[in-house]
Amino acid sequence: MNVLDVQGVVKTYGEGDTAVHALRGMSLTVQRGEYLAIMGASGSGKSTLMNILGCLDVPTSGRYLLDGVDVSRLADRQLALVRNRRIGFVFQAFNLIPRTSAQANVELPLAYAGLKAGERRRRAAAALAMVGLADRAKHEPNQLSGGQQQRVAVARALVTAPALVLADEPTGNLDTQSSADVLAVLDRLNRTGRTIVLITHEADVAAHARRLIRLVDGEIVEDVR
Amino acid sequence: MNLFETVRFALRGVTANKLRSGLTVLGMLIGVAAVILLVAVGNGSAKAVQARIARLGTTTLTVSSANRQGATTATQNTALTLDLIDALRDKDTAPDVKSVSPVVTSSQAATFQGTSHTIPQIVGTFPSYLGAQNYTVVRGSAFTDRDVTDGRKVLVVGQTVAEDLFGDVDPLNQQVTVNGTLFTVVGVLSTKDSTGFTDPNDVALAPISAVQQSLTGYGALNQILVEATSTAAVPDAQAEVTAILTQRLHVTGTAPFRVQSAAQLLSTAQDTAQTFTVLLGAVAAISLLVGGIGITNIMLVTVTERTREIGIRKALGAPKRTVLTQFLVEATVLSLIGGLLGVLAALIGAQFTIVGIKPAIVPSSIVLALGVSVAIGLFFGSYPASRAAALRPIEALRYE
Numbered sequence: 001m002n003v004l005d006v007q008g009v010v011k012t013y014g015e016g017d018t019a020v021h022a023l024r025g026m027s028l029t030v031q032r033g034e035y036l037a038i039m040g041a042s043g044s045g046k047s048t049l050m051n052i053l054g055c056l057d058v059p060t061s062g063r064y065l066l067d068g069v070d071v072s073r074l075a076d077r078q079l080a081l082v083r084n085r086r087i088g089f090v091f092q093a094f095n096l097i098p099r100t101s102a103q104a105n106v107e108l109p110l111a112y113a114g115l116k117a118g119e120r121r122r123r124a125a126a127a128l129a130m131v132g133l134a135d136r137a138k139h140e141p142n143q144l145s146g147g148q149q150q151r152v153a154v155a156r157a158l159v160t161a162p163a164l165v166l167a168d169e170p171t172g173n174l175d176t177q178s179s180a181d182v183l184a185v186l187d188r189l190n191r192t193g194r195t196i197v198l199i200t201h202e203a204d205v206a207a208h209a210r211r212l213i214r215l216v217d218g219e220i221v222e223d224v225r
Numbered sequence: 226m227n228l229f230e231t232v233r234f235a236l237r238g239v240t241a242n243k244l245r246s247g248l249t250v251l252g253m254l255i256g257v258a259a260v261i262l263l264v265a266v267g268n269g270s271a272k273a274v275q276a277r278i279a280r281l282g283t284t285t286l287t288v289s290s291a292n293r294q295g296a297t298t299a300t301q302n303t304a305l306t307l308d309l310i311d312a313l314r315d316k317d318t319a320p321d322v323k324s325v326s327p328v329v330t331s332s333q334a335a336t337f338q339g340t341s342h343t344i345p346q347i348v349g350t351f352p353s354y355l356g357a358q359n360y361t362v363v364r365g366s367a368f369t370d371r372d373v374t375d376g377r378k379v380l381v382v383g384q385t386v387a388e389d390l391f392g393d394v395d396p397l398n399q400q401v402t403v404n405g406t407l408f409t410v411v412g413v414l415s416t417k418d419s420t421g422f423t424d425p426n427d428v429a430l431a432p433i434s435a436v437q438q439s440l441t442g443y444g445a446l447n448q449i450l451v452e453a454t455s456t457a458a459v460p461d462a463q464a465e466v467t468a469i470l471t472q473r474l475h476v477t478g479t480a481p482f483r484v485q486s487a488a489q490l491l492s493t494a495q496d497t498a499q500t501f502t503v504l505l506g507a508v509a510a511i512s513l514l515v516g517g518i519g520i521t522n523i524m525l526v527t528v529t530e531r532t533r534e535i536g537i538r539k540a541l542g543a544p545k546r547t548v549l550t551q552f553l554v555e556a557t558v559l560s561l562i563g564g565l566l567g568v569l570a571a572l573i574g575a576q577f578t579i580v581g582i583k584p585a586i587v588p589s590s591i592v593l594a595l596g597v598s599v600a601i602g603l604f605f606g607s608y609p610a611s612r613a614a615a616l617r618p619i620e621a622l623r624y625e
Contacts, residue, residue: 056539077546080544080545081542083539099237109541
């Protein structure tokens with residue numbers, strides 16, 4: 001069963017002479033439980049691909065099926081549901097909500113999923129414990145180190161138990177120790193059967209994955225398992 | 226995601242920037258308080274006018290000369306004279322008239338032992354005038370019909386005159402000089418509440434014969450005060466008075482006199498007060514509108530500043546409607562808090578006397594102002610909110 005099925009996806013920014021072709025007809029399938037790393041130089045289209053995979057952006061042409069569903073046909077409400085239930089995001093810039101405690105940040109996707117407060121608190125606490133931050137639940141993002149913030153973001157991504165976790169350069173802003181902590185959490189998630197797509201430009205980070213895709217100018221030039 | 230959750234998110238958003246939220250609330254507060262308070266001031270002044278006219282007596286009719294140049298001819302004497310008084314007193318032609326009092330007024334300086342006081346209103350009249358005008362005598366007595374017939378120079382003075390002219394001296398039976406004539410004080414009037422621009426206690430009453438002889442001369446009367454037998458009889462009395470005067474003055478065209486009842490004065494005053502209230506309310510409504518624009522501005526700034534946050538929320542699965550609701554609720558919470566505080570400020574402000582008027586809160590104005598403030602929050606908040614909700618997650622996330 002393919003979790004991701006990308007068929008001839010093209011993404012172009014701008015028009016005419018100034019058009020930028022970020023993706024030039026890319027096709028890619030990812031199976032359930034895979035641990036995939038996408039590498040490429042800056043401007044190779046890896047972030048564009050990630051945004052399309054995460055339903056944050058729509059392709060200019062081509063088809064993208066998530067769990068067999070063509071997401072381009074979905075309305076805003078259903079897209080929100082897909083982002084909420086199926087996908088967990090980890091961003092390079094952490095993207096935690098400021099002035100809001102770690103606990104509340106992790107609870108947020110559960111709140112949008114419509115869970116009751118008690119259940120939310122229990123699951124958020126469990127997710128924070130999993131990333132080793134149970135004792136930092138009351139801290140706000142600006143009271144946490146970069147590594148801790150990213151681990152809160154990972155906890156937020158996994159709290160809804162999504163089948164797919166997308167991590168866009170999760171260690172880009174972190175020191176070695178924090179990177180190792182975050183990657184250890186991702187490895188553990190993959191062992192429990194989650195599909196993980198990891199964008200990076202560091203070879204040692206990519207080494208954690210079991211499949212490596214290399215992008216150059218919006219096209220796949222290498223796909224090794 | 227229920228409404229309670231959304232409201233909690235919104236409250237967190239409001240408290241995140243306390244100074245900015247506070248200033249927005251202040252704008253709304255001033256708007257709402259101004260509407261309620263200014264309407265209350267208008268209403269209070271209307272009430273004061275009504276009370277003043279009611280105290281004047283609802284059974285009285287005032288006949289005044291409408292002596293415009295074009296309305297009279299040389300061959301006709303249409304001035305109000307003392308002869309008319311007897312005609313109006315005729316029980317057969319005017320059964321609903323209780324009493325008739327002629328009025329001549331003059332403003333003169335009165336002196337007593339070197340003290341001088343200008344009495345703005347020296348009224349020459351009949352004793353029935355006191356009853357018709359709700360005057361009561363606290364010390365001494367009123368002048369009598371006999372005093373009128375004899376033209377005796379006696380004076381009944383109001384409290385202000387008594388205090389200014391006599392000080393600690395007992396005014397009874399003292400002699401004062403008015404325009405070179407000696408008047409004897411026989412009575413002091415009880416205090417009347419001051420409600421308007423003139424002091425109703427700065428007055429002196431005297432027999433009409435004495436006033437005409439020594440102060441005004443034997444010219445036309447300023448007014449004739451007619452008292453009807455009861456409130457219900459006022460329209461009948463008015464008709465009778467008009468008929469008698471028309472006949473006696475041989476009126477052919479436009480009547481050279483006006484017969485006005487207190488009720489008519491009341492309705493005129495009420496109309497004036499109504500206009501006043503509407504005007505004040507309109508001015509205040511503008512400030513409420515300005516408060517509303519302040520909310521739009523703040524919400525726009527908030528949305529722009531929190532674009533990234535909106536992107537994060539959308540990436541985590543917040544549907545359009547939830548984002549829309551959150552920002553709408555934020556705007557509404559701001560305006561509602563401002564509105565409620567405004568009502569509170571207005572209620573406190575209404576306890577004080579403002580420019581001599583005791584404000585009387587109109588309950589409907591509270592409901593209206595509060596309703597409008599919430600509506601403004603919803604209306605002016607909806608534009609920034611829909612802008613926030615319509616953002617594509619990737620655009621919002623990229624925003625710096």
